[in-house]
Amino acid sequence: MGHREDLLEGAKRCLLEKGFARTTARDIVKESGTNLASIGYHYGSKDALLAQAYVSLVEGLSDAFTGEANSGLSAAPGSLERFREVWSNVIATMREPGSLWRLSAEIAVMGDQLPDVRDHLAQAQREGSRGFVALMTGVPEEEVTEDAVDTLGSFYTLLMTGLIFQWSFAPQTAPDADRLTEGLRRVIEATGPAGR
Template identity: 35%
Template sequence: MGNREDLLAGALTCLKDKGWARTTVRDIAAAAGVNHAAIGYHFGSRDALMTQAFMQAIEEWGEEVEAAVRASTDKDATPREQYEAFWRTAIASFRTNPKLWLATVEASIEAQHNPRIAEIIQEGMREGRSGLAAGLLGKPEESLDAEAKRTVGAVQMALMSGILIQWLFDPDSAPSGADIATGVTALAAHIGDAPSA
């Protein structure tokens, strides 16, 4: 690898290990095995490098989520079995690398002060809603209408954020795939039976 690639790998390692705010230029240079002046030469600033590393982290997380969706699409399984399989795979993926999820949470705070990070997160959300809806409904992504993305995709993304936060802070009592499927089913039944206002 060249210095640019080494710096990206070093920044990604620091992002996962130390988080956004606690990573210094010296940390990145040490992790990359290069002089810290190379950051300015290749990226212009620490923030620009961290933004690139964050983009890479988001892409990796997206690939893991996509793999979870693909793993849950056993055509012989019932929709509930597929949904439980999705969650088992997503939770296992999260537990393998919780620091990546934590870095994503921290970057969302950074996005309040960094328009580029906000753009990356927004684009990731749009792609995520579409991919999640397509995977869960078993349809090609290009065939989905805006409503499916806005409803199924957005609700699933919200569930993922909330569930993974629980796994991050309270893993001993965080819900399993079966718990989540049972909760979603019970909630849907309740809402479906509720009288209209």
């Protein structure tokens, strides 16, 4: 690996160990075996490097969301069972020790302090919304429309954000996939034909 890749891998380890606010440029350099000048040369700033490392960590979870380790998603796209299956996989990642989602909560709270990072992560979040639509509907990501990202994708991202905070602060009462699915089923039932 070159310095760019070494820095990214070192930054990922620092984020998971120390979080965003407590990670220094020196921490990254020590962890990556590079030098301080490399951060500016390859990423522009420590915060930009940490933002890229965070996005890379989240992207690494895509297999967990689809359950590929257990042969992938089996429920029909667009079904309540697909909804339950995807959220069950997502929530399993929240239960793991040292969960990335605690880091997500920290970064969300720090957004106003890091406007350049916030803009970078906002774009990454939009692509994450696109990925959720693809997972739930079975439509390839490149075919997901902007309207679907703005509506369905926003809904799934909002749900994800709420889960991150609940699992970070009150895991003992945070909902599991069965409760989320039952909640959605009741919303659908309550709107019925008259609510459409």
